[in-house]
Amino acid sequence: LEKTHFKTGFCNIEEGGGSIYYDISFFKKLQLPWFYLKNYAKNPAYFNESVWDTVGAFFSAYFIKHDYIFLYHYIPWNEEEINETLINLYDWELSPDTPTTWRIGDGTAAFYNYIYYGMAGITENDTLRSNQIREGHLSREEALRRVNLENRPRWESIRWYCDTIGIDMNEAIRRINQAPKVKLLQG
Numbered sequence: 289l290e291k292t293h294f295k296t297g298f299c300n301i302e303e304g305g306g307s308i309y310y311d312i313s314f315f316k317k318l319q320l321p322w323f324y325l326k327n328y329a330k331n332p333a334y335f336n337e338s339v340w341d342t343v344g345a346f347f348s349a350y351f352i353k354h355d356y357i358f359l360y361h362y363i364p365w366n367e368e369e370i371n372e373t374l375i376n377l378y379d380w381e382l383s384p385d386t387p388t389t390w391r392i393g394d395g396t397a398a399f400y401n402y403i404y405y406g407m408a409g410i411t412e413n414d415t416l417r418s419n420q421i422r423e424g425h426l427s428r429e430e431a432l433r434r435v436n437l438e439n440r441p442r443w444e445s446i447r448w449y450c451d452t453i454g455i456d457m458n459e460a461i462r463r464i465n466q467a468p469k470v471k472l473l474q475g
Contacts, residue, residue, distance in 0.1 A: 290415070290419075291419065292412055294404075298470065299320055301316050367425070383442070385442040385444040386440075390413075390416060391412060391413075394445075394448075394449065395446055395452065396449060397445075398449060399445075401413065406464050407464070407470050409469075411435075413439055417434055417438075446461075
């Protein structure tokens with residue numbers, strides 16, 4: 289349920305119908321670094337100490353053999369049952385700035401989903417809920433109700449994230465809001 293085609297859509301790459309993020313053709317895997325290199329050349333500030341982590345993550349995600357079993361390919365992912373188990377049996381910590389338990393591990397998701405929503409009008413929440421509709425887990429009406437809540441800016445988490453990585457939140461939000469909007473590949 290977590291496949292996010294829109295992310296490669298930002299790179300003008302249409303993935304196809306695979307259910308796993310790395311399940312794209314070899315040619316399309318090569319198109320990704322080409323897209324990134326062109327954009328790094330346009331903005332040399334992208335070259336910083338994290339570049340080697342980025343390169344390593346790319347190769348790990350797309351070229352290293354994934355020889356393991358995906359639990360939710362065999363067991364249905366039932367959000368209510370999982371939440372009930374995590375919260376009631378394991379005292380799962382919730383985030384005060386969102387009604388969902390999904391993508392709340394740190395402020396990174398709150399920050400990049402704010403960017404995705406502001407720049408393209410879509411977030412990982414939309415992807416999750418759309419996939420749940422397709423799988424028959426949610427009605428369209430319920431999914432829309434949830435994303436309307438979940439796509440609200442998570443200011444507390446965004447502030448924590450900006451403070452943690454050492455950037456000025458107000459300046460970051462200003463720049464994000466002023467940036468030109470993007471169009472996704474229509475497929």
